[in-house]
Amino acid sequence: MRKYLHIKLSDRSISAQEFHGEQIVRAGRYFIARTLLEGGVAAVDPLGPENPLIFSAGPFAGTNFSNANRLSVGCKSPLTGGIKESNAGGTFGFALGQSELAGLTLHGASSEWTLIRITKEGLVTFEDAQPYLGRGNEECARMLFDKYGKKISYALCGPVGERLGLIAGIAFADTDGRPSRLAARGGVGAVMGAKRIKAIVVDQHKMPPFHDRKKVMGAVREYGARLGREQAIDNFKRFGTATVGDFTNYVGGLPVRNFSVGQLTADRDAFKLGGAHIRERNLGRGGQTAHACMPGCMIECSNVYVDAQGKELVSPLEYETLGLMGSNCGLEDPDDVARLNGAVNDMGVDTIEVGATLGVLMEAGHAAFGDADYMMAALEDIRRGNERGRLLAEGADRVGKHLGVARVPVIKRQAISAYDPRVIEVTGISMMLTAQGADHTAGNLPAYGCKDKTTAELVAASLGAQVAAAAADSLGLCVFGRSVTDTNPELIVGALNDAHGTNLDASFLQTLGREVLELEWAFNRAAGFTEADDELPAFFYEEALRPTGNTARHGSQAVNRCLRELLGH
């Protein structure tokens, strides 16, 4: 059994639901999609009190099941106007699980800035959040640990979220306490800000009870052992997610200077934004590779990146940030990206959206590509919330429209991740089709051989990846474990049955993932989206990308026709 808390902010009343069996299992992205669709949330103002803010932990939360402690945040997105599930690693999902909580929903809005405290005994209290307002996330995190002790985790609305900036995420503590694990995308931080909730603080306690804990632990060990035999996992551990950059640069699918080129350099040894160079530089300076963002994660794709003096610049330094805030803005040195990344993390905003926004500014001629000082000054404006900063905090789409820029890399008003859809086509199709707005995590297959494949073949590959990702996102699982998760459904489902006394069969993961997608598409239709909203920006179809010469081959109509055939609609 797990409890689920409904917190009504207007009068601070709390009701607790008891979840059993499959209710606990169908968590995260599934729970969010179903709850929001059935609740009629598609029609509400996303920054109004009617938009609920959901925090949902997976069925293994609170254990040391490798990469199974992700926390899903859900609401109607104020950035896209569609459904939003944004998930993060860190310790918040772990802490909820250890407090025997499946999650919580914030309903309505508070009249005063408030901190919500949840103890391991289940006591919920409301405290004045004034002392934390306007401060950076790092300072807030220190204050929270000073006040509540080390054995807590937190969800934090940063200073940009306080001002309802649409690039704002929600920051969660990593395993060292840093506010560096973000549910970054879609403006979930603005929704938390609109509710005037500055932070939620939850105790870390102990592993919660399970239907058959001994068998669950057997599955934990087996999953970990299988991860240990995977070459892909070993690459993530040694090189971090930045290893993806070595690949995308090589194949010409890296965003460079506002998606105008697909490769920073043809000389692989000269490419500094990839995993090989970053690992070597970081280790040479005394930095840390193989860092776990979640307790017990054996993938350890995170890192602690340090400067030449060995002082921490940021943790983690990841591929999406290196792509969007790095090469997309004309930067070539990871130290520059790391410094900017540190500033962005302290504000609690989405590095993908920030990078795309700054790239659009450079496209408009506000600065030269590669001007890191300009970028830092722009971030300072966002942090301070002055007139320009407030505009930039609206994200790439709105900034592009304001400035009259034609080349704005967004789908459904959300910035495209670091995979140029002209080259990395399956991921591009996933970003088109997902109801989440452009988001590679919805169905990422960067190494899939796309050349000579038909639209139908690529949509089929995308759908497979989308179903798998949606299932993982519904179980608190990090998609980086997919080489084990997707090939061992009987292991995962067996562990779920042992954990919560269910009787699911191995087809459950496919069923669950498919149901998520259908629910999300239904939500977006109810919110007024049509197939036309799935289209890539025109320049992807019109401009040949160097060095491949590719233009986008797949339009929304064709992609959706293929999808309908696959789904039998």
Added chain:
Amino acid sequence: MTFVVTDACIRCRYTDCVDVCPVDCFHAGPNFLVIDPEGCVDCGVCVPECPAEAIYAEADVPEGQREFIALNAELAGQWPVLDAREAPLPDAEEWKAVRHKLQHLQR
């Protein structure tokens, strides 16, 4: 980093911790357990399981018990892995609250 078993485990050896270790990194001696620092994945889930509160993160090992960091590494190389919970030592409850038990450690 790793987690470290300290003084409070000596002559108790409850082994509740062993049940929740995802990587089987506990090694058992006659009246004490240690964690293999090379195998530990730093999840920390074993910490609240210990009835004697003997387990700490390496950085949090109390002054006066820092020698247990090296002792865990040393004995993990000598003692066999314990991968399933066992009954605690017969007089564990009597020794649970006793401190400074290093002289009772049997290798």
